[in-house]
Amino acid sequence: MLEMRSSCEKCGAALPADSLEAVICSYECTFCRSHELAACPNCQGELVRRPTRVAAARVGVVVTADGYELNRVDGSRGELTDLRQVEILNEDEVYFILIGPENSLVIPQGTPGADELLVHLQKLPGFSHQRFLEAMEGQGRFVCWERPPLQA
Ligand SMILES: [Zn+2]
Ligand SMILES: [Zn+2]
Structure with a gap:
């Protein structure tokens, strides 16, 4: 399962699971989209928008x-x-x-x-x-x- 890191690794801003502002690399390094990073600063990998996750109802x-x-x-x-x-x-x-x-x-x-x-x-x-x-x-x-x- 995709790890939903809760904050940006560059500026520390909160990036909750339902945020549309998070981008991640294939290792799940997580950043704000607003930094407009060309690639992941850690692994040089591609960054894509992280899909949101809605809290599942506890059936x-x-x-x-x-x-x-x-x-x-x-x-x-x-x-x-x-x-x-x-x-x-x-x-x-x-x-x-x-x-x-x-x-x-x-x-x-x-x-x-x-x-x-x-x-x-x-x-x-x-x-x-x-x-x-x-x-x-x-x-x-x-x-x-x-x-x-x-x-x-
Ligand atoms: Zn940030
Ligand atoms: Zn990375």
Whole structure:
């Protein structure tokens, strides 16, 4: 991956990743375009405008101190704090479904963070590993965990 150096090696000016003002040589020596250098002062190589890099949206699911957060590919965000039930939907693709009293999060298995989520879910007291295995091999929707009734 191209190294995005953050400043000009000649004058020290900031050249953030989205700057249109950076030029680089093949070794990624980085300068302001405004110096109008004929070649890289370090290696005499050709200088070209550095392509910009836009910060990638952090798509993924995370387990937080008080619940679950999901940032979807389309940029929308979901949150769930009061987990009541965990289902696995196997329909060609596998989805983890976290169900709360008011909403639910549907998380495709390939989502970044889903592996860590699964490790977390499998540690929930009473999580059915049997059901989980059935879900992985079968088709349909499988309830793998339900919050036990509160003790009186
Ligand atoms: Zn400069
Ligand atoms: Zn160079």
